[in-house]
Amino acid sequence: MTASDKNRATLQQTGHPGELFGVGEEMWMDVIHKMDEVYSDLLQYEVALEEKNAKLEESQQFILSVLTSMSDILVVCGRNGMIEEVNRSLEDFTGRNLASLRGTLVFDLFADEASRAQARQLFARFGDQGVHDCELPLLAKDGRAVPVSINCTPRFNAVGKSMGMVVTGRPVGELRRAYQALRQAHDDLKRTQQQLLHAEKMASLGRLVAGVAHELNNPISFILGNVHALKRYAERLGRYLNAIHAGVPQSRIEALRAELRIDRLLGDLPPLIEGTIEGAERTRDIVDGLKRFSAIDRDEQQRFNLTEVIERAVRWVSKGTRDNFRIRLELPPQIPIVGSPGQMQQVMMNLVQNAWDAVAQCAAPTLDIVANIRNDHAQVRFHDNGPGVDDKHLAHVFDPFFTTKAVGQGTGLGLAISYGIIERHHGRITVSNHPDGGAVFVIDLPLATGT
Ligand SMILES: Nc1ncnc2c1ncn2[C@@H]1O[C@H](COP(=O)(O)OP(=O)(O)OP(=O)(O)O)[C@@H](O)[C@H]1O
Ligand SMILES: [Mg+2]
Incomplete structure (x- = not known):
């Protein structure tokens, strides 16, 4: 029953439908109508209030749970x-x-x-x-x-x-524990990094020693052969001179001269001595190069010729590789750079070594190293004919410890270290894959200014 139904019923019970307390029926109807409106408003308010209450409870519950x-x-x-x-x-x-x-x-x-x-x-x-x-x-x-x-x-x-x-x-204890755990993890990571850096250095030293040993072998065996020949010549010359000093007759001297092949010996002496000097100089150059390499950790600022560094890196790495690895060099005679030739050599050796590792399965392994000078910059491109770098690895090859090589064959630090070295020389190193296949590493370096 609504409010107006109730009111109407009350009105009918009075028995005076036309008039009540001297007030006309119309007026009563108005009042009843108004009461009706108020009642329905109240109902609406109640519904709205209940909805709001539910929302309030919900948000209270949420805050409580948080x-x-x-x-x-x-x-x-x-x-x-x-x-x-x-x-x-x-x-x-x-x-x-x-x-x-x-x-x-x-x-x-x-x-x-x-x-x-x-x-x-x-x-x-x-x-x-x-x-x-x-x-x-x-x-x-x-x-x-x-x-x-x-x-x-x-x-x-x-x-x-x-x-x-x-x-x-x-509680600070918790924070301290978390901090100590973090610190421990950081220390462990640093130690591992140091060990890996050391391993990388040892590996590159190993490659270097293999290359240098091979390179030194040549002039040393050359010198040794010459010195043995000189020793034999010295014995023959000694015998000949002794005969002269002993006053042996001229005819006998002549025969001895022919027998000991003294004229040929004298003709051989200058090239033998020349060759020995050359071999010794070659050895000295290699040792010089080694000295430069051992300065790898020093942040030198010296002017050097990048062409020589590239040539030396190629020589040292390729000595340890298969004979059919073809490295084509197209380099201007002079690329003047300022910085550390030892560090730069490490970069070049790693690039050549990486290329060699990449082409290991190729029938005709080839690496092209082309350098150009453009304005005040030098650009060196290394392009091999290996399988190239997997697209999903392109963004990671310069990350420390990123390697696709088997355990013990690569630390994944070569390119990461190279990246740092090139950056310190104010240059850039990038990688891409050649449309015809193979990886392309490009190094851009500012040239030394002045003469
Ligand atoms: N010429 C290339 N062709 C194909 N992939 C390459 C080439 N050079 C580098 N990479 C990829 O980049 C990775 C990282 O090279 P990086 O020189 O940093 O480390 P590494 O050669 O694996 O080990 P490390 O140089 O420390 O002995 C390699 O493992 C290889 O997957
Ligand atoms: Mg490498």
């Missing part, structure tokens, strides 16, 4: 420091529930008189701006004073009036 699942402790307090709300973590930490905490002072949560006074002072002085990462001891449920890293943020009402503050905190 507060409950927070691992940091949280306290909401009024302007005077009176606790209004806490989360589950704080209840667990203090061993007290919200009911017993509500209405008490936030300062009483601190462990001793000194920290309570410090907290009061801090909140009074910085309450308006907030307090960040301040370490103070709180009283834990077992009576211990546990250092906690405290953050305190002021809270405001809808019109911007300060309502108190929100205090959050995390």
